[in-house]
Amino acid sequence: LARRSETIAKETLLRVGDLAIDLIARNASRRGRKIPLLPREFQLLEYLVRNEGRVVSRAMLLQHVWDLHFDPSTNIIDVYVGRVRRKVDDAQAYPLIHTIRGIGYCLRAPG
Template sequence: MDWSILQLPEHLLTTAKACWLRTLLIEDDALTARAISETLVREGIECVWDAEAEAGLRHAATADFDVIIMDRMLPGMDGIAAIEQLRGSGIRKPVLMLSALGRAQHRVEGLDVGADDYLAKPFEPTELVARVRALHRRGAALANQPVIVHGDIEMHLKARTAYRAGQHLKLSPKEFDVLKLLMENAGQVVTRQMLLLRVWKLNFDPQTNVIDVNLVRLRRKLDEGFGQPWLETVRGKGYRLRPAHAN
């Protein structure tokens, strides 16, 4: 079930601005969802609504959205598990988590699993719109960024070159792609599933050690001789670049 600008009341169609930004709203409460949708449409932000996490995840995987807005307390699969699955499948669109749980520990939990922002209920509609716009700007800037920097690692995407502490890293094409994915998700776990899908373009595990071989080579080129290592293995989950403040 979804609402787009064409499905909203007639009075909104005459007052809404032209849509230039597309959002996916995953919210189980219909009244809240409708209020959010109407607020966004008035500001020229298209809103597609799903009431369950499973349906929202399917939508996120098959359609192009600029920002995903997700309630934390959803039936069946909650928002925390949904974001973990979203990130595990390689979807990097900015996520704004909404929740009645507004304590610091709750915000930390949401941000740690991959949410880009966290807004506690109740909230002002103008703040919701501002945060959605900010996430869209951030996501667009990252998508068009020719250089990615994390700590003393620097990647030039157009030239496909990488450096650590100013020293050129001689990476193979696959090693470059692996490092790029790790850089785009710095501080978060990159699973084997993400590596297979995004780097090797496979949606199944070929039961080979191709990932392990490339990660061993990348670790040697990236970390040996540079003091503190960046690349770490998260047992049973995958790999990650340590957060910049940890080195």
């Protein structure tokens, strides 16, 4: 039973570099500093963390975070990624969220 509880705990806490996301408490922190996120911002960050190191297109974000299966020709993705980027990367030693021009976004830690 003790081994099983460790496995469950690992699956509820996601980490990339110094960023930690608790899926149960629905909060995020970087270097121990809590990051205030709105529900949709949390979903966006969670999706990026789960796809760490992979380029995520705007269409993928629309489908998985907003549950839209068409391009509404809006800049909602850019607005939300900008908000999350300001909250996560502001005043930190290195940025985690990177823009891949013409394709989408990638979340990765250096090294």
